[in-house]
Amino acid sequence: MTAWVPRTDMRPDGQQMPGKAAIYENCAKLRVDQREQEGYSILQAIMEKAGQNGWHVSAICVENFNDVSYRQLLEELDRRQEKKFVIDCEIERLQNILEQIVSVGKHVKGYHYIIANLYTSALTYDGVLVMAETFRNLRRQKIDISRRGNAGDCLANPAAPWGQGIDMERTLKQVRIQGLTGNVQFDHYGRRVNYTMDVFELKSTGPRKVGYWNDMDKLVLIQDVPTLGNDTAAIENRTVVVTTIMESPYVMYKKNHEMFEGNDKYEGYCVDLASEIAKHIGIKYKIAIVPDGKYGARDADTKIWNGMVGELVYGKAEIAIAPLTITLVREEVIDFSKPFMSLGISIMIKKPQKSKPGVFSFLDPLAYEIWMCIVFAYIGVSVVLFLVSRFSPYEWHTEEPEDGKEGPSDQPPNEFGIFNSLWFSLGAFMQQGCDISPRSLSGRIVGGVWWFFTLIIISSYTANLAAFLTVERMVSPIESAEDLAKQTEIAYGTLDSGSTKEFFRRSKIAVYEKMWTYMRSAEPSVFTRTTAEGVARVRKSKGKFAFLLESTMNEYIEQRKPCDTMKVGGNLDSKGYGVATPKGSSLRFIVYGFPCQAVALGAIHGGRALGLFLRHLAAEPSRVAGGGGGLLAVRSIQPEEKERIGQFVFARDAKAAMALKESFIKAIGVGLGFELQRLEFDISPLNLDIGQVYKETRLFLDGEEEKEWAFEESKIDEHHFVAVALRKPDGSKHQDVSSQNDSKPTQRQFTVLTFNDLITSAIPMTPEDPSFWDCFCFTEEIPIRNGTKS
Numbered sequence: 001m002t003a004w005v006p007r008t009d010m011r012p013d014g015q016q017m018p019g020k021a022a023i024y025e026n027c028a029k030l031r032v033d034q035r036e037q038e039g040y041s042i043l044q045a046i047m048e049k050a051g052q053n054g055w056h057v058s059a060i061c062v063e064n065f066n067d068v069s070y071r072q073l074l075e076e077l078d079r080r081q082e083k084k085f086v087i088d089c090e091i092e093r094l095q096n097i098l099e100q101i102v103s104v105g106k107h108v109k110g111y112h113y114i115i116a117n118l119y120t121s122a123l124t125y126d127g128v129l130v131m132a133e134t135f136r137n138l139r140r141q142k143i144d145i146s147r148r149g150n151a152g153d154c155l156a157n158p159a160a161p162w163g164q165g166i167d168m169e170r171t172l173k174q175v176r177i178q179g180l181t182g183n184v185q186f187d188h189y190g191r192r193v194n195y196t197m198d199v200f201e202l203k204s205t206g207p208r209k210v211g212y213w214n215d216m217d218k219l220v221l222i223q224d225v226p227t228l229g230n231d232t233a234a235i236e237n238r239t240v241v242v243t244t245i246m247e248s249p250y251v252m253y254k255k256n257h258e259m260f261e262g263n264d265k266y267e268g269y270c271v272d273l274a275s276e277i278a279k280h281i282g283i284k285y286k287i288a289i290v291p292d293g294k295y296g297a298r299d300a301d302t303k304i305w306n307g308m309v310g311e312l313v314y315g316k317a318e319i320a321i322a323p324l325t326i327t328l329v330r331e332e333v334i335d336f337s338k339p340f341m342s343l344g345i346s347i348m349i350k351k352p353q354k355s356k357p358g359v360f361s362f363l364d365p366l367a368y369e370i371w372m373c374i375v376f377a378y379i380g381v382s383v384v385l386f387l388v389s390r391f392s393p394y395e396w397h398t399e400e401p402e403d404g405k406e407g408p409s410d411q412p413p414n415e416f417g418i419f420n421s422l423w424f425s426l427g428a429f430m431q432q433g434c435d436i437s438p439r440s441l442s443g444r445i446v447g448g449v450w451w452f453f454t455l456i457i458i459s460s461y462t463a464n465l466a467a468f469l470t471v472e473r474m475v476s477p478i479e480s481a482e483d484l485a486k487q488t489e490i491a492y493g494t495l496d497s498g499s500t501k502e503f504f505r506r507s508k509i510a511v512y513e514k515m516w517t518y519m520r521s522a523e524p525s526v527f528t529r530t531t532a533e534g535v536a537r538v539r540k541s542k543g544k545f546a547f548l549l550e551s552t553m554n555e556y557i558e559q560r561k562p563c564d565t566m567k568v569g570g571n572l573d574s575k576g577y578g579v580a581t582p583k584g585s586s587l588r589f590i591v592y593g594f595p596c597q598a599v600a601l602g603a604i605h606g607g608r609a610l611g612l613f614l615r616h617l618a619a620e621p622s623r624v625a626g627g628g629g630g631l632l633a634v635r636s637i638q639p640e641e642k643e644r645i646g647q648f649v650f651a652r653d654a655k656a657a658m659a660l661k662e663s664f665i666k667a668i669g670v671g672l673g674f675e676l677q678r679l680e681f682d683i684s685p686l687n688l689d690i691g692q693v694y695k696e697t698r699l700f701l702d703g704e705e706e707k708e709w710a711f712e713e714s715k716i717d718e719h720h721f722v723a724v725a726l727r728k729p730d731g732s733k734h735q736d737v738s739s740q741n742d743s744k745p746t747q748r749q750f751t752v753l754t755f756n757d758l759i760t761s762a763i764p765m766t767p768e769d770p771s772f773w774d775c776f777c778f779t780e781e782i783p784i785r786n787g788t789k790s
Contacts, residue, residue, distance in 0.1 A: 046086060058082075062089060062097070070100040078106065088116040104303045126179030133175045134168065143167050240285045240587075242274050243308045243317035245295060247531060249556060250323050251287075263287045273340070274321045277579070281590055288317060293530055295324055297497040307497055309334060312582045319587055320580040323550065325499035327575070329506075335588040339576025345500050346551040347484065347492075348535070348558075350543045351566045352476055365464030374457065378429060381450045382421040385443060389416035392440035416443065429454045477543065480569040484546060485514045492546040493519055493526025495534060500548055501527065503573060512572075538565055548572075656688075657681055659723040660697060660711055667725035678702050681711075688715040 043059055060073070077083075087097060094115065101113075173186045187193045196214045200207040211221040244251050250270040257265040263274075266287055278285045288311075296309025304310070308324060311317040312334045325343075326336045363371060389395040396413050415436050416424070427434040428451055438444050478484055484492050492515070494500040504516040519526050526545075528534040534547040535557055554567045581588040660681050680700040688694060697711045713723040 043088075062093065067096070067100060070097060071104055074100065074104050074106055078104075084112040084114075086114045086116060091120050106303070122180040126177075126181050126184055129177055129179050130172065130175050130184060133177055134171045137171045137174065138167065141167075141171070143171075238284070240278075240283050240319060241317045242285050242287050243290050243311040243320045244270055244274075244287060244322040245290050245293065245308060247323060247553075251289075270321045270323070273579075277319075277321065277591055281587075285319075294497040295322070295495070295499065296330065297502060298329070305333065308580070312580055315582070318582065318585065319591070323553070323577050324580055325550070325575050326578045327499045327502060329502060330499075330580070333583060334580045335583055335585065336578035336580050337588070337592050339578050341552060341577040342574065343550045343552045343576065344571025344574050345503060345548055346554045346571050347478070347481065347568050348538055348547040348549060348554045348565050349476065349478065349490075349568055350538050350541065350545075351564050352543065362465075365461055365468050374429075377453065378425055379422075381446060382418070382425045385424065385438070385446050385450075386416060386418050386421040388440065388442040388446060389414060389421070389438065392442055394440040395438070395443065425450060429457075431458060476566075476568050478546065478568060481515065481572055482511055483569075485511050485518075490544055490546055491522060491526055491541075492548060493522070493528065493534070494548045495531055496527035496529055499575070500550070504548075535565065552577075656683055656713065656721050656723070659721045660699075660713065660725075663711070663723040663725040664699065664709070667727065688713070688721075690715050 047057060049055070062070075065073070087094060089097070101111075169190075173188060173190060175184065175186065177184050182196050183194050185192070185194045193215060196212050198209055199211040199213060199219065201210045202208075211219060213219050246252070249268050251266055251268045253265060254260065254267050263271070263286065271287070274285060274287065290308045290311055292306055294307030296305060296307035298305050305313045308317070308320045308322060309330055312320055320334075323341075324330075326339055330336070395416055416438065420436055424434050424436060424438075424447070428447065431454070438447055477490060478487070484490065494504065504512050504519065507513060507516065528537060528547075531549060531553060534549065537545050538547045539562075551567065551571050554565075558565055558567055579591050581591070660683075661679050664679065678701055680703075682698040682700065691714065693712055693714050695710060695712050697713060699706045699709050699711065708727060710726045711723060712726065713721060715721055
């Protein structure tokens with residue numbers, strides 16, 4: 001053996017490679033998990049890069065970690081929002097670390113792992129090949145290393161070197177082979193040279209080579225990150241999987257869905273939204289109902305996402321179009337578009353039954369507290385009347401005997417004993433007479449005050465009794481979340497694996513914390529698998545269960561037969577539904593603002609989607625026609641117009657009618673107090689040309705034509721109508737409004753103004769911005785209140 005320690009390294013000098021890879025991943029915060037001694041060289045190289053790039057790097061030695069320690073470490077790193085790691089350890093320990101990463105759900109998009117030691121087996125194999133090639137070269141050189149006489153003695157003093165040691169070292173450094181790790185070649189120091197290591201990135205479709213590393217050029221990227229345009233082109237050439245959930249009225253089966261295949265089997269709001277998005281992008285898509293029927297939540301134990309969120313996170317779907325609530329927790333693993341619908345958490349209970357009058361229903365006009373006060377007042381006045389009668393001398397009298405005869409009188413000396421006092425007070429309260437009355441001034445004052453009191457009470461009772469007899473009152477047992485929290489008779493729960501449950505779990509408000517504590521420990525469980533299961537539980541509970549769900553769904557179910565549920569109180573929070581895509585997906589940038597734009601342009605609320613909603617709306621006719629529910633702005637739509645809505649021509653006729661009615665209401669200045677059902681319009685012609693002014697429309701008030709009013713309307717584009725109401729001068733009731741041959745028109749003509757026309761004579765308060773006109777054209781007043789469904 002030689003006096004120095006010769007060294008030939010099979011491992012390439014890749015200490016700088018994790019640092020370069022971290023630059024490729026654009027790391028700002030980096031966590032290095034290393035071995036006890038061997039990993040210091042890599043850590044030193046990374047720390048040098050950190051100083052150059054301004055990274056925040058923290059390192060930890062995992063030499064003595066067990067499974068519990070790994071899980072605790074990963075949970076702590078997740079709380080600190082550290083999601084980029086360099087792992088350098090033995091392959092056996094690496095496998096254990098990766099298993100723990102999967103078990104706590106840290107293997108989803110957004111987490112980056114640079115693994116620096118995946119080639120130990122390949123190096124071992126190449127090392128054996130190098131030794132075999134070395135022995136072959138020694139045999140070719142006729143160098144015999146098997147003779148025992150040349151063996152060295154390490155125990156000798158000084159140590160005796162091995163005779164063929166120098167030959168062995170020289171031959172090792174001369175080896176050149178192609179192994180599993182590429183070209184194997186050494187310099188005169190025994191270090192690997194002229195090697196190339198491939199750099200792979202793990203994608204949902206499998207590993208993809210993104211570059212290579214060698215000792216000359218270091219890290220070389222052979223393919224940049226795909227651009228948005230390239231991804232879009234790739235999407236256009238394949239079918240995109242759209243995950244959604246079966247929930248009325250968003251996604252439903254058609255009545256005859258057995259006759260259809262693919263996407264044609266479904267109908268609903270989100271189905272129409274998916275169709276509009278597909279047209280906007282120009283792609284083919286396939287609707288896939290989420291198998292577990294859940295929206296998406298992370299399991300508290302396994303940290304695995306389920307539902308539609310899990311479909312996106314684990315690459316089973318590329319976009320989710322559903323009533324999926326935008327939450328902070330979900331935005332950590334998926335991307336959302338702008339909200340296309342606003343809503344909040346609301347309370348659903350069973351509609352109270354109309355109470356039947358009972359034996360003591362005559363007490364209902366006044367509160368029980370008032371009745372108790374009346375009883376105490378009755379007793380108190382009687383006692384006071386008894387006392388003042390006792391102390392007043394005017395209440396005492398004796399009757400003289402007849403014919404001057406002396407004898408005892410049958411009448412008592414004082415008429416207002418305790419029983420007569422009670423009888424006098426009761427007669428006065430019942431508005432009846434009495435055969436006795438006080439003689440003293442104090443007694444009459446007490447009686448007068450009591451008479452005035454009974455007058456007020458009887459008048460109030462009569463008024464309230466009349467109201468109770470004409471109006472049937474349905475009393476709700478709860479009115480708010482506070483009422484739910486402070487009672488125990490009515491159970492309440494939410495949908496399992498949804499944003500509503502997550503809201504209560506994470507809330508720091510005392511009332512909601514109390515509600516969450518109850519829901520978490522309630523037996524049987526108050527969490528339901530689906531919304532339909534929760535609604536059914538409300539209907540079967542006879543008022544003993546309240547369901548917490550989104551306000552849009554609550555309002556929709558309230559309007560459907562059997563119409564036995566109701567929403568109570570206001571919304572507990574404010575949030576929105578959005579279209580979801582996987583983290584970093586190019587679809588996110590394409591559809592980010594489109595759902596809002598589609599809603600604003602009426603592509604979703606108008607036409608077919610609204611017709612579907614009206615077909616499934618099964619409320620009482622008075623609520624649909626009269627507008628009492630406030631869900632749809634249909635109070636200004638006549639039956640003929642609603643029939644047209646059912647025929648999916650809402651976009652032209654109903655919107656034009658609304659514009660005409662609004663112009664008339666503003667012209668007469670009565671505001672919303674006017675009954676819009678009294679107005680009808682004979683719209684002619686049915687088809688308007690863009691930019692043309694029409695004056696053939698006629699107004700009917702209570703069925704009679706109002707000839708003193710004329711209307712001019714125009715169609716700006718496919719989504720905007722303008723109407724002007726004009727009162728004719730006196731004596732022109734029978735003048736033909738449509739006549740255009742008069743040399744002197746009797747009224748001012750309507751003209752369509754452009755943006756430039758509007759600002760020509762105006763004094764701008766801010767610098768001119770032509771984009772205001774574009775913003776106006778993309779804004780539309782839709783006949784559905786914000787936050788409701790179609």
